[in-house]
Amino acid sequence: MAPSKERQRKLARAKLDRQMARRAAKERRRRRVGAATAIGIVAVLGAGLAVWALGVFDRDEDTTEASGESCSWTTQAGADATRDVGQPSTENIPSEGTRPATLTFNSLAPVTATLNITDAPCSVASFSYLAGRQYFDNTKCTEITEEGALHCGDITGDGLGGPTYTYFDENIPVATNPSAPPSGSVTPAYPAGTIALTSPTPGQNGSQFLIFFKDFNPATPKYPIIGSVATGLETVQEIGKTETVANDAGEKVVPKSDVLITSLTVGEVGATAAPAAPAASASTAS
Numbered sequence: 001m002a003p004s005k006e007r008q009r010k011l012a013r014a015k016l017d018r019q020m021a022r023r024a025a026k027e028r029r030r031r032r033v034g035a036a037t038a039i040g041i042v043a044v045l046g047a048g049l050a051v052w053a054l055g056v057f058d059r060d061e062d063t064t065e066a067s068g069e070s071c072s073w074t075t076q077a078g079a080d081a082t083r084d085v086g087q088p089s090t091e092n093i094p095s096e097g098t099r100p101a102t103l104t105f106n107s108l109a110p111v112t113a114t115l116n117i118t119d120a121p122c123s124v125a126s127f128s129y130l131a132g133r134q135y136f137d138n139t140k141c142t143e144i145t146e147e148g149a150l151h152c153g154d155i156t157g158d159g160l161g162g163p164t165y166t167y168f169d170e171n172i173p174v175a176t177n178p179s180a181p182p183s184g185s186v187t188p189a190y191p192a193g194t195i196a197l198t199s200p201t202p203g204q205n206g207s208q209f210l211i212f213f214k215d216f217n218p219a220t221p222k223y224p225i226i227g228s229v230a231t232g233l234e235t236v237q238e239i240g241k242t243e244t245v246a247n248d249a250g251e252k253v254v255p256k257s258d259v260l261i262t263s264l265t266v267g268e269v270g271a272t273a274a275p276a277a278p279a280a281s282a283s284t285a286s
Helices: 005-053 060-067 120-130 233-239
Strands: 097-105 111-116 149-152 194-197 210-211 223-231 244-246 252-255 260-266
Touching: 097 120, 097 223, 111 120, 111 233, 120 223, 120 260, 223 233
Parallel strands: none
Antiparallel strands: 097 111, 097 260, 111 223, 149 210, 194 210, 194 223, 244 252
């Protein structure tokens, strides 16, 4: 016998109530899960912020120190290959600190220098690499420039000498006012003792460098600085007094007596160069 209409209505109502109850329970579960997830996210973020505040995620500097600088060397196929010593590494170049260098001219007392890794990491890396392969040893400084510097590292003597690679400029100083009165308040772009790179083509550095024996303050600095003389500047200044003769262009810049780098060495990062001995007579006879 079929259920009465009243019975059918009660059954339908009960079914609807069960459906509504299941939906309500499902919604409550969804809300609980959502709240728990949100709490978990907040907790994780809070913990992360706390850990970050303690410096756990602050690893940029450490990573840089561990991996070092990346440098780029451009191969120069037409460069003089008589002293081809290859190329430095391109990765893990020291990026901070200094390296000591020692230069001996002729039989004079050594000149010590400090190379600035922090401001010129790739330049110092190349200079150190070449020195480590005796690239500069027994080479002439080809000019005593009108700017007041020894011009060295040109191993062919024709202005084009260099390794079989070049690299970009680093640490070119900001121009100061070259017309300011000499009140002592203006620091020249290249103070006496500055060691800077020079190249026949701007931005393509190789082995050529300058050691300034007097202040030089151009309107537009162009030489990238790699370091400075620590001891022995008086030796460089004495060499700067050497008589000069004209080159092929008629410029009176060629030393009449040979100025020879008998040795150029570079020490380890952070090391200190040994103090130079008192300067001997600054005769530059080879």
